[in-house]
Amino acid sequence: MRLAIGGGCLIFHLKHDVLYLELLSQLFGTIDLLEWIAWVVDELTAGEDARRAGFLYEFFMDEKLDINAETAAAHRCHG
Numbered sequence: 001m002r003l004a005i006g007g008g009c010l011i012f013h014l015k016h017d018v019l020y021l022e023l024l025s026q027l028f029g030t031i032d033l034l035e036w037i038a039w040v041v042d043e044l045t046a047g048e049d050a051r052r053a054g055f056l057y058e059f060f061m062d063e064k065l066d067i068n069a070e071t072a073a074a075h076r077c078h079g
Contacts, residue, residue, distance in 0.1 A: 010027075014052055021060075024060065028056070028057050028061050033065075036065070040054045
């Protein structure tokens with residue numbers, strides 16, 4: 001799953017740049033919730049970067065991502 005904004009750019013930003021929290025907040029507001037969940041589930045194998053991105057999304061959007069073992073397994077079967 002690829003985000004319309006380019007998930008690789010987001011991962012690079014999380015790893016190597018000073019986080020611009022206002023920019024991330026605005027970015028998260030433009031991404032569809034289901035697209036975001038699918039991307040985070042796909043990127044979970046990438047480790048802490050996906051978890052960090054998921055945490056930041058939940059923090060800025062004040063919305064819990066419904067990601068659990070069943071969600072991840074179902075997505076992998078259909079994705």
